[in-house]
Amino acid sequence: MPTDIHIRVEQQGFDPEAEQRALRRGRPQVGALVAFVGLMRDINQGQGVTAMTLEHYPGMTERALERMAAEAAGRWTLDAVSIIHRVGRMLPEEPIVLVAVTSRHRGDAFRACEFLIDYLKTRAPFWKQEETAQGTRWVEARASDDQAAARWDDPASAGA
Template identity: 70%
Template sequence: MISIQVQQQPFQIAAEQEALWRGKPQVGALVTFVGLMRDINVDREVSAMTLEHYPGMTEKALEAIAAEAAARWDLLGLRIVHRVGLLTPQEPIVFVGVVSRHRTEAFRACEFLIDYLKTRAPFWKKETTPDGERWVEARATDEAAAGRWSP
């Protein structure tokens, strides 16, 4: 039911979606989120971004986040694909997909997953800008979004 993948190679969005529901006639809702690399961050041009992680530790953290979502909502499947390495604008960075019998469960679980990925997954982002490279700091807005899921 839970599938986690951290990889350098690109992924196919439609194929990831279809793998979640194909052959499962009980699925009534598929909700996905795809994060894309953009060419600007905080009013600064960005030509590339490098995502770093600790293999093993990152997958374990993603599995814990996914397990928490599965415990909170009645899900029939969950898939997270997160890229690492060098990315350029318009490339997909992350895929979060959730299937359930009903849309409410799927929407809430997907939103929870992306909020927690932004704040609790051990990824480090370094952007390439006209002024050179810089590490991306955590945002208070991401922490606030994740905080609303606290029990």
């Protein structure tokens, strides 16, 4: 049975718990649901952050997320994948992203969820601008995120 894939990129907020309940509802075959919720935090690179704006290319971003989800479904036995990502202006404590994966077994769900968030951080077309007391700044990609994603390039070493 093919993996059920749900992708949303939206400005409005979302309830991560409600989204997870909806993902598993009516799926008695599911033995594991693993989720990652990324939250807007009030500090980055040692400076206070009062708000953040995420920009994207509509259409292109959704297609990139769909490709990532399909790749995860090709590597692991998954029932469903849901990726919800906010764009626009956000404040500290607000959810930014939800990556949720269901599977019959926890190992596949854990690996797929980690793979998806690592790939999303480095390969999804989003741009982040932070508001600080010193003004606004664009956030550069981090080498540590690239290193985390690179380990998935060799499926044998990543537990696929």
